[in-house]
Amino acid sequence: MADLAIDVRDLTKTYRTPFARRKVDALRGVTFTVEKGHIFGFVGPNGAGKTTTIRTLMGLIRPTSGSVKILGKEIPSREARFKLGFLPESPYFYDYLTVGELLDLAGRLFGLSASVRKKRAGELIERVGLGRAQSQSLKKFSKGMLQRAGLAQALMNDPELVVLDEPMSGLDPIGRKEVRDLIVELRDQGKTVFFSTHILSDVEAITDHVAIIARGQLQAQGTPSELVQKTILGIDVMIRLAADSEPGELTTGADRVRRHGDDLSLTLPADSDVDAWITRAHAAGAKVIQVSPRHETLEDLFLREVADADAPASAKEGRP
Amino acid sequence: MIGRIWAIALNTFREAARIRVLYGILVLVIGANLMAVVLGEMVTNEQARVARDIGLTGISLFGSLTAIFLGVFLLYTEVQRRTIHAIVSKPIERWEFVVGKYFGMVLVLTVLVALFAVAMVGMLLLQDVGVSTAVLKAIVLAWFEVLTVAAIAIFFSSFSTPFMSGIFALAMWGLGRVTPDIEAASRDAAPWIRTLTKVALEIVPDLHLFAVSGRSINGEHVSVHADLVSWGYVAMASLHGFGWIVGLLAIAALLFHRRDFV
Numbered sequence A: 001m002a003d004l005a006i007d008v009r010d011l012t013k014t015y016r017t018p019f020a021r022r023k024v025d026a027l028r029g030v031t032f033t034v035e036k037g038h039i040f041g042f043v044g045p046n047g048a049g050k051t052t053t054i055r056t057l058m059g060l061i062r063p064t065s066g067s068v069k070i071l072g073k074e075i076p077s078r079e080a081r082f083k084l085g086f087l088p089e090s091p092y093f094y095d096y097l098t099v100g101e102l103l104d105l106a107g108r109l110f111g112l113s114a115s116v117r118k119k120r121a122g123e124l125i126e127r128v129g130l131g132r133a134q135s136q137s138l139k140k141f142s143k144g145m146l147q148r149a150g151l152a153q154a155l156m157n158d159p160e161l162v163v164l165d166e167p168m169s170g171l172d173p174i175g176r177k178e179v180r181d182l183i184v185e186l187r188d189q190g191k192t193v194f195f196s197t198h199i200l201s202d203v204e205a206i207t208d209h210v211a212i213i214a215r216g217q218l219q220a221q222g223t224p225s226e227l228v229q230k231t232i233l234g235i236d237v238m239i240r241l242a243a244d245s246e247p248g249e250l251t252t253g254a255d256r257v258r259r260h261g262d263d264l265s266l267t268l269p270a271d272s273d274v275d276a277w278i279t280r281a282h283a284a285g286a287k288v289i290q291v292s293p294r295h296e297t298l299e300d301l302f303l304r305e306v307a308d309a310d311a312p313a314s315a316k317e318g319r320p
Numbered sequence B: 001m002i003g004r005i006w007a008i009a010l011n012t013f014r015e016a017a018r019i020r021v022l023y024g025i026l027v028l029v030i031g032a033n034l035m036a037v038v039l040g041e042m043v044t045n046e047q048a049r050v051a052r053d054i055g056l057t058g059i060s061l062f063g064s065l066t067a068i069f070l071g072v073f074l075l076y077t078e079v080q081r082r083t084i085h086a087i088v089s090k091p092i093e094r095w096e097f098v099v100g101k102y103f104g105m106v107l108v109l110t111v112l113v114a115l116f117a118v119a120m121v122g123m124l125l126l127q128d129v130g131v132s133t134a135v136l137k138a139i140v141l142a143w144f145e146v147l148t149v150a151a152i153a154i155f156f157s158s159f160s161t162p163f164m165s166g167i168f169a170l171a172m173w174g175l176g177r178v179t180p181d182i183e184a185a186s187r188d189a190a191p192w193i194r195t196l197t198k199v200a201l202e203i204v205p206d207l208h209l210f211a212v213s214g215r216s217i218n219g220e221h222v223s224v225h226a227d228l229v230s231w232g233y234v235a236m237a238s239l240h241g242f243g244w245i246v247g248l249l250a251i252a253a254l255l256f257h258r259r260d261f262v
Helices: A050-057 A099-109 A114-127 A143-154 A173-188 A200-206 A274-283 A298-310 A313-317 B002-018 B021-042 B047-080 B094-126 B133-157 B162-177 B179-185 B191-202 B231-257
Strands: A004-016 A023-035 A039-043 A065-070 A084-087 A161-165 A192-197 A209-214 A217-222 A232-240 A256-260 A263-269 A287-295
Touching: A004 A050, A004 A192, A023 A050, A023 A192, A023 A209, A023 A217, A039 A050, A039 A173, A039 A200, A050 A065, A050 A161, A050 A192, A084 A143, A099 A114, A099 A143, A099 B002, A114 A143, A143 A161, A143 A173, A161 A173, A173 A192, A173 A200, A192 A200, A200 A298, A209 A298, A217 A298, A232 A274, A274 A287, B002 B021, B002 B094, B021 B047, B021 B094, B047 B094, B047 B133, B047 B162, B094 B133, B094 B231, B133 B162, B133 B231, B162 B179, B179 B191
Parallel strands: A039 A192, A039 A209, A084 A161, A161 A192
Antiparallel strands: A004 A023, A004 A065, A209 A217, A232 A263, A232 A287, A256 A263
16 A cells, blocks of 8 residues: 555544534545545535545644545544644634744744744744745735644644645735746655645646545545546537628537637537538638547536536436 | 744744833833832931832732733734734644733743842841841742733733733732732621632732731731741642642633634
């Protein structure tokens, strides 16, 4: 078995309301593993169980049943937490502190010496781009700045495993790219990164392994290329029509048709006779600009799996 | 372990300083001493007595109220505002966190007690009155009372809202001050009421042990203006307070240990 950073087996979490005695199954038998040195994307819609899983990994929530090992240690393990960095979802920190004081507090909890705390805090503040905001209290930070401060405190102990709950949340496109770059950089340094998100382009761009969770159950997991179907779902075509002409029969049977001036984009069914269609387009005076096969994307997979989880059991049974 | 507890304590003290609690305390000290000056002028030759009474009442009253105010919010807001998520995911045990928060409060309350004590001693010295050991003993007792009240507030804060914790802590403080009076009042009651009262009073710290001036201890009247209790009594009362502090923090830590931080 490969060297595992996280090993989760049959994890369940049931919340009970104190008076109504109503049960809510937040996690229902979640099982997955994260290999050391990988970037693992944990994807799911809101309320799917991502944050409950992460909080259980971090020892903030006690599982109802199942086992969780972090870096080979059963949780809650203080020894494992020494090698762990954690960014909570929408991080809330002591807003009366400056970012330097926040990092100093984190460093003290990891037992770092004063000189190491000072050196590391300085490096990380610059790394996450908060150099100019060093003297401000966190109260004055924007959401994106708080996210950066949260990332810095998660890295204060130079962790082996970094767990990030929605790290791109609240960031602008530049900030998101910086965080993506940081995650890849951490992996290149040999660290393991586990992060949750619902921004699928981020997952597709950087992860080695993906798991999709919905309604407290894992729906799919594997490498992005393993997960998405290799079969061709359709043919994307772009043509330029002759001036002031209409597409006529060219759009017959197409799944998706969009027109911008004389430019026409459409998706033909996967089993279409593309050569015949192109011949018809030329005959109509159109110029073919692009023809490309359309494969399944992670977004397609995500939508399919989430819809599947939401479908009633009877509907699933009746499906071929 | 000590480093982690100290980190939490220091942060708690810093929070109190940044949210201006310490300035509030300073205003209380100045206000109380101005009152002592005014009252002292009104009562001829009793300025020293007034300074002692105001100073010790200030420590006990404002110290206990500050302890309740800080204590009831301490753990509750950490959970409510989720600041605890980034802390307990680090290599710190939950009991260390509770103890660290308590020690942070101890630092704040000790500053309060010290400011009141220094102001009182200053007032006495201005009036050419020496500082007797009775005053020192009374300050130590009042300090321990405040620290015990802080532990009561933290205990309630570990499982209840600030409002409810505040009510419970105030009730416990008030009852703890008058346990002998309640016991005396129940002496002529029905046996089951006596038993019930006795059991109920067992779960309340005997805070009256710390407020001895003007009371009768072992048949002798004691006063901070003359002879107070012995140092042996101070040690025993402090030990009683210490026992309650350890017990309450242990239960608070146990309750905190079992909680889910959602």
